[in-house]
Amino acid sequence: MQPIISVSHLSKTYDTGFKALSDVSLDIRPGEIFALLGPNGAGKTTLISVICGIVSPSSGTVTADGHDIIEDYRAARSRIGLVPQEITIAPFETVWDTVAFSRGLFGKPKNPAHLEKVLRQLSLWDKKDSKLNALSGGMKRRVMIAKALSHEPTILFLDEPTAGVDVELRREMWEVVRGLRDAGVTIILTTHYIEEAQLMADRIGVITKGEIILVEEKTELIRKLGKKQLTLQLQKPLDAIPASLEAHDLELADDGGSLLYSYDTQGERTGITALLGDLADAGIRFRDLQTKESSLEDIFVDLVRKS
Known part of the structure; x- marks a missing residue:
């Protein structure tokens, strides 16, 4: 499948010397909802502005629906609709x-x-x-x-479309966006509401410091990078984790009343089974257990922190 937007080795340095984009390459598939996430100043708006023909790139190439945004700018821009964050209407x-x-x-x-x-x-x-x-x-x-x-574009950019909108209207807007995607419009969404990206997007891209650090299917991203945490509520508090359990990389809550065990979302069933067996051998009983899975927000924060 040919990408509807293709960005290749795109860079942008402003006259002040600030490098907003650095060697960005990205392909957007036709008919998908693609969420572009990043902290303030990461380069999201600059990237969108270059693709939409508002800002000139310093180097690199961009095509929109097969049209180069510089050499064939009229055709490229006719394929694109842009909804900026600010409301600008008469x-x-x-x-x-x-x-x-x-x-x-x-x-x-x-x-x-x-x-x-x-x-x-x-x-x-x-x-x-x-x-x-x-x-x-x-x-x-x-x-x-x-x-x-x-003007009947095939590509729609939504820059923070639900900023300042209450919860009910936000959900209505999500339905509108899904309807547009179902009608064949490719949606590129930037948002600070990670819940929005998790509910809406087919794929996720993360940009920080002007560089794309990750592009992944949403479900695959959560599967590969997500973590699960098992919390065991103990019948009797512990003063310390017994030496026989050190191999399991457990954390003891401050009050000694629970043990925390983290593992990746791809499995480790054998690790949990071994842990429960070692707990029984150590004479440690628990009265309840809970599991918690990483959200897209947890993954995003962790990625940006490490970049």
Whole structure:
């Protein structure tokens, strides 16, 4: 399958000397939701801005739907829709006029049927004649998405699409994004809500200090890098871990009332079986046990800390 976006050895150094991107290579598959994660200042916005033609690269190449963003910039940009984090709309325009104007900026002929489809898809049809300053924050974000979809792009960038949105509206936005993906639009999502990436994304990319440090299928990432922790609530507190249990790399809680055993998510059933057997041999009994699995947030924090 040919990538719908291909980034090869991309670097960007600003006039101040700050190197925002360093030799970034990345392929985005058509029809996927790709979450780009990274701390503030990691290079997420610069990477998106280069792909969308807002910022010029210092070196490297980028193609969007087969079109080079420099040599064939008009065709490349026509394939891309961008929803920035900031809400930038004219407050006294109507929803319909705003979306129609955005379509015209790309030189597209009028197509009321397409605009109606987009507005209905985003639950904005009954607001088409409303002034933008009369809409809620969540509705304004939907208008931003409608603007980005007005010229029928195949690629949609969502930069922090649910920032400042309450939980209910955030979940509604997730449904909107899933619907767009199901309609064939490739979604590239940046977010500080790791839960959002874990629920929505097909693949995860992590960028820090201007470099891509990981690209992985979400489920495979959690399987490979996730950890599980087994907590054993003891019947009687311990003062110290017996020498016979040292091989198991256990931690004793401060109050001595529980033992913590960490293992990777790929298995170690034999390790747990051996641990339980050694506990019985040492005369240590437990009254309850609990397991906890690493979330994507745990993995992300650990990756960034180590980079």
